[in-house]
Amino acid sequence: MSDLTRSDRPFEEKYKSSWSLAAESFRRFLILPLNQISFAITALLLFVALFAPWIAPFPFEQVNPSNGLDPPSWQHLMGTDQAGRDVFSRVLYGTQTSLLIGVVTVVCGMILGVFIGAVSGYFGGWVDEIVMRVVEVFMSVPGIILALALVSVLGPSLPSIILALSIRRITQFARVVRGSVLSVKSQDYITACHALGMNNLRIVFGHVLPNCLSPIIVLASVLLGNVILTESTLSFLGMGIQEPTPSWGTMIAKGNEFLTFAPWISLFPGGFLFLTMIAFNLLGDGVRDHLDPRGGSVL
Amino acid sequence: MLTTVIFRRLLLSIPTILGVATLAFVLGHLAPGDPAIAAMGLDMDGYTTIEPGELERVRRELGLDKPMLVQYGLWLGKALQGDFGRSFVTTELVAEMIFYALPSTVFLLLTTMVVASIVGIALGIISAVNQGKTGDYIARMIAIIGVSTPTFWFALVLILLFSFAIPIFPMNGSVIDHGPIAMVLPTLAIALHPAALIARMMRSSMLEVLSQDMVRTATAKGLSRQRVLLVHALRNAINPVLTVIGFQLANLMGGAVAVEYIFSIPGLGSLLIESIYEKDLLVMQGAVLVVGVAFAVTNLLVDILYLVVDPRIRL
Numbered sequence: 188m189s190d191l192t193r194s195d196r197p198f199e200e201k202y203k204s205s206w207s208l209a210a211e212s213f214r215r216f217l218i219l220p221l222n223q224i225s226f227a228i229t230a231l232l233l234f235v236a237l238f239a240p241w242i243a244p245f246p247f248e249q250v251n252p253s254n255g256l257d258p259p260s261w262q263h264l265m266g267t268d269q270a271g272r273d274v275f276s277r278v279l280y281g282t283q284t285s286l287l288i289g290v291v292t293v294v295c296g297m298i299l300g301v302f303i304g305a306v307s308g309y310f311g312g313w314v315d316e317i318v319m320r321v322v323e324v325f326m327s328v329p330g331i332i333l334a335l336a337l338v339s340v341l342g343p344s345l346p347s348i349i350l351a352l353s354i355r356r357i358t359q360f361a362r363v364v365r366g367s368v369l370s371v372k373s374q375d376y377i378t379a380c381h382a383l384g385m386n387n388l389r390i391v392f393g394h395v396l397p398n399c400l401s402p403i404i405v406l407a408s409v410l411l412g413n414v415i416l417t418e419s420t421l422s423f424l425g426m427g428i429q430e431p432t433p434s435w436g437t438m439i440a441k442g443n444e445f446l447t448f449a450p451w452i453s454l455f456p457g458g459f460l461f462l463t464m465i466a467f468n469l470l471g472d473g474v475r476d477h478l479d480p481r482g483g484s485v486l
Numbered sequence: 487m488l489t490t491v492i493f494r495r496l497l498l499s500i501p502t503i504l505g506v507a508t509l510a511f512v513l514g515h516l517a518p519g520d521p522a523i524a525a526m527g528l529d530m531d532g533y534t535t536i537e538p539g540e541l542e543r544v545r546r547e548l549g550l551d552k553p554m555l556v557q558y559g560l561w562l563g564k565a566l567q568g569d570f571g572r573s574f575v576t577t578e579l580v581a582e583m584i585f586y587a588l589p590s591t592v593f594l595l596l597t598t599m600v601v602a603s604i605v606g607i608a609l610g611i612i613s614a615v616n617q618g619k620t621g622d623y624i625a626r627m628i629a630i631i632g633v634s635t636p637t638f639w640f641a642l643v644l645i646l647l648f649s650f651a652i653p654i655f656p657m658n659g660s661v662i663d664h665g666p667i668a669m670v671l672p673t674l675a676i677a678l679h680p681a682a683l684i685a686r687m688m689r690s691s692m693l694e695v696l697s698q699d700m701v702r703t704a705t706a707k708g709l710s711r712q713r714v715l716l717v718h719a720l721r722n723a724i725n726p727v728l729t730v731i732g733f734q735l736a737n738l739m740g741g742a743v744a745v746e747y748i749f750s751i752p753g754l755g756s757l758l759i760e761s762i763y764e765k766d767l768l769v770m771q772g773a774v775l776v777v778g779v780a781f782a783v784t785n786l787l788v789d790i791l792y793l794v795v796d797p798r799i800r801l
Contacts, residue, residue, distance in 0.1 A: 320501050320502065320505060321505065323501075323502045323505070323782075324502055324505030324506055324508075324509055324778075325509075327502055327505075327506050327778045327779075327781050327782040327785070328506065328509065328774060328777060328778040328781070329737060329739040329740040329743075329777065329781065330737075330740055331740035331743055331744075332739065332740065332743065332758065332773075332774060332777055333774075335743070335758065335759075335762060336513050336758075336762075336770055336774050337513070337516070339762040339765075339770065340513055340514075340516045340517040340524075340767075341516065341517075412634075416636055419636060419638075420636070420637075420638060420740075420743075420744055423638050423744060424743070424744060424747065424759060425763070426762065439638070439639055439642065443642060443748075446642060446645065446646060446650075447646075447650050450646055453639070453642055454643070454646075457636065457639035457642070457643070460636050460639060461634060461635055461636065461639065464633075464634035464635070464636065465630065465631070465634040468630060468633050468634050469630065
């Protein structure tokens with residue numbers, strides 16, 4: 188009997204096999220050309236975000252009024268803004284801001300959302316009723332409006348932006364995880380866990396949640412782009428990252444004033460945002476098709 | 487049977503609408519410091535400029551001297567009657583401000599939805615029918631570009647192209663000043679994203695239906711390709727698309743906020759942004775409540791429509 192159960196295998200063997208499984212899954216994910224493209228762009232963005240201080244030709248806050256509104260040139264690849272700051276350098280640093288907010292928000296939303304969704308789905312009853320009603324309330328208010336309202340009352344700082352963006356992600360994760368938990372908890376192996384006398388905590392975290400991993404990963408990959416877009420919209424509307432910290436949304440908003448005679452100030456950060464969105468949307472689609480081939484988009 | 491299901495769904499939407507109201511109320515009390523000072527559009531620095539009597543009057547008027555639960559009850563009672571108070575910044579009634587802003591937004595969203603639905607459904611059908619061919623790749627490319635394009639940036643690109651480079655459309659989106667032509671760019675800016683989502687859903691739904699036996703039977707009967715596609719396949723493939731359209735109607739408001747602001751359209755989005763800039767808390771509270779309730783109701787209507795259109799859901 189003990190030979191047959193996974194958990195009784197030696198520690199190294201067990202983890203070696205799950206790592207090699209993940210590596211195999213990743214290798215298969217990269218077979219499709221679209222997945223290769225999205226992964227390459229995402230890796231490039233990550234590289235830019237991590238090494239922005241070394242790649243950027245100028246410091247992001249270096250002003251030079253005599254060079255204000257210079258068009259793109261060899262010295263300033265994407266031109267300069269009204270204060271003479273190098274747009275290219277600011278776009279590179281903006282990658283850092285966007286990815287940081289995107290990742291932190293999704294992770295916060297995931298941790299709390301998974302916990303709430305798991306409790307709600309597993310225990311059911313009045314807890315589930317209340318959680319689902321609250322989720323429905325937050326889903327009724329468009330994300331950007333909720334975020335705008337929250338940031339406006341809490342003040343536009345990095346923690347309040349992350350908090351405002353996380354609340355909706357928590358509800359999104361909670362809803363998806365609850366659905367998965369509901370289907371997993373009716374499986375025979377969970378009944379077996381009960382029969383073995385395991386406590387609820389061990390069943391939920393040791394057996395139910397590991398089997399809900401696919402939809403969680405899919406949602407996280409889809410939401411990453413979504414959060415970056417919402418943050419940019421918030422910044423564009425003046426309720427996100429504040430100057431002089433570089434953010435694509437703020438840069439587009441500032442450039443809006445000079446749109447007719449210095450369009451590069453808005454167009455380049457927007458182009459970068461667009462590229463990022465394409466990468467994350469393709470990545471989200473690829474991950475969904477890879478982990479859950481039955482449903483979702485076939486784009 | 488259908489009426490019972492609809493009635494149950496109606497009952498279920500009451501807690502959601504009450505929840506949205508609670509959320510709007512809580513937002514009004516989240517601002518750090520004194521809610522009365524916040525409601526007057528002032529921050530703590532502006533506090534010293536108010537006379538103490540004035541502050542007391544505002545506190546009484548807003549019911550802030552009462553316990554929180556009583557405040558909530560009073561606020562909810564008034565809000566249900568459409569009384570959101572009077573703005574301390576503009577001195578106008580909040581309900582009136584929302585009432586005047588609402589038609590522009592509703593008109594913009596409905597026009598956008600019609601355009602997005604027509605384009606999305608057409609693109610989805612073209613893509614599904616030409617699966618794996620050039621038409622499919624082009625339609626899918628348009629869809630992925632549409633989903634990935636930030637609405638506010640696309641609005642700026644449209645202005646740059648069609649208001650400056652080729653001056654066909656006005657930069658200002660006000661229909662009163664420029665006529666219906668002013669709606670073209672804002673509509674296009676918001677429609678791109680939902681059109682792409684609808685196209686994706688239409689393509690996958692159509693592909694699923696096209697592989698069914700009934701399509702083969704219809705073709706075998708000698709019906710024209712057009713009839714098979716537009717009557718037999720489309721009718722069966724449209725249901726999931728209807729849901730996406732319904733959900734998108736609710737999500738469109740997010741895009742509309744930025745676009746109304748860019749094109750200076752005097753709608754609910756602009757009102758919300760202005761109220762945030764002016765720190766006009768009561769207007770913001772009212773706008774969030776109206777948007778939230780409007781979308782809870784939209785979702786309810788979509789659900790009911792879905793029940794009517796697809797009898798399988800009722801089972």
